[in-house]
Amino acid sequence: MQQLTEIRWHARAGQGAVTAAKLVAETALELDRYIQAMPEYGPERMGAPIQAFTRISDDPIEIHNNIETPGVVVVLDESLLPIVDVTSGMTEGGVIIVNTCSPPASVKSALKLEEGLRAATVDATGISQDTLKRDMPNTPMIGALAKVTGLFTLDQVIDHLRKTFGKKFSQDVIDANVAAVTRAYEEVEVA
Numbered sequence: 001m002q003q004l005t006e007i008r009w010h011a012r013a014g015q016g017a018v019t020a021a022k023l024v025a026e027t028a029l030e031l032d033r034y035i036q037a038m039p040e041y042g043p044e045r046m047g048a049p050i051q052a053f054t055r056i057s058d059d060p061i062e063i064h065n066n067i068e069t070p071g072v073v074v075v076l077d078e079s080l081l082p083i084v085d086v087t088s089g090m091t092e093g094g095v096i097i098v099n100t101c102s103p104p105a106s107v108k109s110a111l112k113l114e115e116g117l118r119a120a121t122v123d124a125t126g127i128s129q130d131t132l133k134r135d136m137p138n139t140p141m142i143g144a145l146a147k148v149t150g151l152f153t154l155d156q157v158i159d160h161l162r163k164t165f166g167k168k169f170s171q172d173v174i175d176a177n178v179a180a181v182t183r184a185y186e187e188v189e190v191a
Contacts, residue, residue, distance in 0.1 A: 016138030104191030
């Protein structure tokens with residue numbers, strides 16, 4: 001893992017990006033890392049574009065603002081690609097992970113990614129509809145993030161999900177989320 005990993009999440013309100021940013025931070029905290037997770041809301045209405053941010057570091061984090069130069073960008077809704085500059089400020093060697101059925105090369109081309117930036121894709125919507133029985137792409141995107149970045153193992157993500165979700169959801173909901181994370185971890189593609 002790099003000294004400081006900065007992740008910017010793009011989604012529409014109601015897709016669980018804020019929850020995902022928090023779950024990723026909490027998973028890192030369980031591994032004795034320093035963390036920050038914060039949302040940025042615009043108009044507070046269902047479906048409005050939102051951003052969330054996660055910082056993970058081996059050392060204390062002394063930055064306390066939104067992430068301007070992310071190494072990782074996670075996009076939960078591909079309809080944002082033509083209306084939001086999701087690649088703004090991405091650092092060299094960075095990766096964008098998009099919830100889409102399109103292959104990574106298509107996303108890379110459509111976004112005109114600079115040399116040195118990677119694209120990863122996974123059908124998180126399809127996975128969530130199959131496993132969770134509703135369109136909630138946040139947990140599958142956590143699985144894809146874990147695989148692409150290597151920040152966590154699949155087992156570490158699943159362990160945290162079981163602990164966190166075990167406090168408020170039925171075993172069926174927990175199992176469905178574990179299945180969603182696992183499938184996305186296995187199905188994500190990178191170019």
